[in-house]
Amino acid sequence: MVQTVNCSYNLKSNRRTHSIRIHFSRLQGTEGRQQASTVGGGSTDTWRDHQSYCQRCHVHLSLLRSRKWHSDHHRLQALLQEPRTGMLELSIFQFSHLWKDPPFVLDVNLGAISRLETIGVQSHGENTRGLEIVCKDLRNPRFAYKKQEQSKLEILGMLSKYAFPLSHNLPLFAYKYQEKFPKDGWKVYDPISEYKRQGLPNESWIISKINSSYEVCDTYPAVLVVPASITEDELRRVSVFRAKRRFPVLSWIHPESQAAVVRCGQPLVGPSDRRCREDERYLQTVLDASAQSHKLCIFDARQSSVADTSKAKDGGYENESFYPNVELNFLEIPTIHVMRESLRKLKEAVYPTIDEQRWLSSVDATHWLEYIRLLLAGAVRIADRVEGGKSSVVVHCSDGWDRTAQLTSLAMLMLDAHYRSLRGFQTLLEKEWTSFGHRFASRVGHGDENHANSERSPLFLQFIDCVWQMTRQFPSAFEFNELFLITVLDHLYSCLFGTFLYNSEQERVSKEVFSKTVSLWSYINSHAEDFINPLYVHYEHHVLYPVASQRNLDLWVNYYVRWNPRMRPQVPVHQNLKDLLVMRAELQRRVEEIQREASSSRSLSSSSELGGTAMHTTT
């Protein structure tokens, strides 16, 4: 029994969305043979619930509760309609398939497309051709269409034009997206007030405007914190001695011990062991700024062998004999290319099929968890040095915008509870990642069709994975939930918001990102209730040390394997937890109400204290 199903195929590029959307709906209604078996553990979660999957063309069918359907007869025909303005009605597919129930929708965000490819599909007896969409978010749906329709297939051209706007001299989609949100996300991060929150400037550190026109270092932000005793002239000389002129600047300062987290690029020592007196004095000043330590700890994120290689090529690392009171540690984290390869393997392991017998060894073969462990362990060492050793640390890798950003932001997340709140985390990303010039455009390749570019690497994804690992170990320490992390990652690729566009603050200013695009935080903060972790308790002064042992690291199945056809979300616990929170808030409110009444009646004093107890127990 074959049902013919209508499938409309919209490539939307209007003001509101930016995705390829494929609608499948039933054309001729005949009842399904079998009663759909509803699967256990249904949820009220509308978010990517109940995905199903077409085995032949690797298409995910969301909204289907029944998974009992056959893929033996499977034909796709493509009929093309004329593109209309704004919205492209690209095609109507005739989709023959055995299933029933409501139509399903496949959304592929155009920004997430990494590569488009036509493929040959041999199996169906007909001469068919197919289209494969390789996505950055670990999936690649495939579509098949009949050969005779091929001539009409402008879809590929249209798709590629809108998926890779930069390669076609089109503006990024973020410039067209003009959704209005009640909250303005661009106001989330203000460097001056962030540094003020940390207690800066103080007697040893000042807020410097030396880079206000980005002339000293074009990848650094305009506002920087540097030692008070270093003159601008010296600063310039230090900057020349550091890779990409990324001289050491303060990222975070300990409120009590004044130990600082400082980041920079590698020193340009070169094979001849060049020295720079100003750089040496600079680091001594950093050490002197925190009174309680006699050793400055430098963490070089690279593998020592790689550092040696780059020393031969004019890069290098601090020579401990030239820098007195300095201790150099290598964190042995591999390069961005290794990470890219690791993610590629991970994708092969999870999509579209899984080797059940060798699941664990195939995960192991990707080394993904190994690198996550390295990062977390490195960040813990840094955090421990600052908190426990009361000593300032300097973190750098090669250019100081990849592994350095990962490490400093993770360490700050462990050290400072502020960054574990929803707003604070946004500040952290804005500060350590975007403003300090993590090369998002190069690493993600927004709107660029050159998918093989060796600059691409999933460093930000790794960072978010580490954060997720931490949230697993400290379920009530973070104000945001898993959905928030996944949303951030989705919009890392989507090009819908301006937040992650371009490589540096300077570029963002010149491209008027702040005025012409919407910030992701506008969206998130306007829907904050969806992203709040109900278990969150704000403990101001807790330092987190996650255990970076493999027993405590898990593959983030909800993210990496979410497109796998057999993936189904588990029963959402958070709804239940939210109910608890609502109930608590309600009770709290009543206590307050009664308290007010009591105090207004003025005849008693003791009851208010009684109320006080309860308030405290819940905070």
Add this chain to the structure above:
Amino acid sequence: MEHIRTPKVEQVKLLDRFSNKTTTGTLHLTATHLIFVESNVSGAHEIWILHHHIASVEKLSLTTTGCPLLIQCRNFRVVHFVVPRERDCHDIYSSLLHLLRPESYDELYAFSYNPKQNEQQREEGWQLLDLTAEFERMGLPCDQWQLTDVNRDYKVCETYPRDLYVPITASKPIIVGSSKFRSKGRFPVLTYFYQEKKAAVCRCSQPLSGFSARCLEDEHMLQAISRANHNSRFVYVMDTRPKLNALANRAAGKGYENEDNYSNIRFQFVGIENIHVMRASLQKLLEVVGTRALSVTDYLAGLESSGWLRHVKAIVDAAIFLTKAVTVEGASVLVHCSDGWDRTAQVCSLGALLMDPYYRTLKGFMVLIEKDWISFGHKFADRCDQLDGDPREVSPVFTQFLDCVWQLMEQFPQDFEFSEWFLIQLHEHVHSCQFGNFLGNSQRQREELQLKERTYSLWAHLFSERHHCLNPLYSLSSAEKHPVLEPLTQPWNFRFWRNMYHQFDRSMHPRQSVLKHTLALKESNVQLEATVHALKMKLQKLGVSTSPLELLSRPWEHGPPSRPRSLILGAPLSRKEAQQEEEEEEVLGEEALEDGPDGSGGERTAEGSSATENGYGELQDSFGSKSEPAVVSLELGVARMTC
């Protein structure tokens, strides 16, 4: 007592398994426990190890600091002592060797354990669960199934219970004939009845078919089971063994049902490995996770090659098959393995757990274990090595079942009334021999031992501790919506149960537990309600009219015992501490109440390095094992991270 030569050794070092940390203390040897008391700190940290829990004691070669003693426990605790003098070490070693292998049942802890209950309380404890009532709940006896008294004196099958349910058409001669054709006389009987479809889950042992033997009574028996269910023309016969094993059994005159001889069956192999494979698999798993400085690769590869998760999956798969056959097809199923007391018990009970929400409640789960495991003669004494016996009979069959249940709980967090802690407690007491429930190999043996007269029941104990055993996320509505669970079986749904196999390795646990947190939230709600109530009362007393608020409130005394206020570090405190805190509150009065709950004030707290955060240890304020506020120093934490 005559075995104990040195009751006390001082200056003993305890080495941490995963780091270089050592603690010094005193080792006490009593008739029932080995106790280590840390000497230096005020908060005397104690480790109590029940002799029955000790699986092996090993004396390692002498080092400069003393004589090392390695003790491995059945509850996955591994302790490594260094005793300064070799003679002391040898004394302890030889005493333990005598103590840890009791030769007769009378030496077991259960017969000396006395929780200060009177006779009546003890009897009530034993009457808590009633299997007759359980079969009534299923709707038995009914028009197709009846209670038979054929095994009244354990004559037909000595490992079965007295009360057995069989098809109404199965006459006594058929039963007796069938039992003679089944290994150990374990003929097909009903264990679960799915009322909605009138389908029965039956269990038995393998037929003694050899290569060609037949038994008409046995064929009649299966016919009767099939006839008792009008929904289906056939009955599934699940042989839970791999086909190869079943074939090998044929040579020994045993084997499996021949579909040609039984007209109305559908035969199916499931492929769960035998007890020896499972024993080796868990052994391998523990070796892997017990390695220090384990790399990610070693861990994942070791986890996979141990095969443990694969075996767990095989059992869950079998249970899903059983569930589908019964609930979807409405067919009756007969489950057997070799003797029908290991894999059969696993599959039947897990299947029932998937089918019936009742078994997912605290009491229901106890009933399930009482029925499918205890009464149907899972050989707890042999499998858990309660007495000095054949080591080849020991196997973690029950542990594996608990592991399966835990995997399900991970997938359906709202559907189980009991918590992970409850499962771990069960595991603890299956081996502790502290309560009478799991002693012996069969119901008959338990009656001979007069356990109900001489020992206490674990179920009563767990009921008295039920506030620890409950899952705060449990929701009845979820059970109503999906009475039958359909778990997923992709490989990532089967995970290493860290809280079980690392339950005593503090540093292995995540730093915060959602469970604890949710409990604390729930409790703070109760407290808030109580406060509202108290305030209202006060207002009323003072004659102030209050707005008509709907009160959900409960009186103060209904609140469960108080919990620590600091949620992150918080574990349920031992009761002593909690009382102390309450007293302090009373003394300090109003000022104290002004203080914040977390007491963190202006001080920075390093988390992950603080004391009371073990996921599970803290709940052990129960018998036998005392709570152990471990001190995980920061160095330790970092050392682990770098390794």
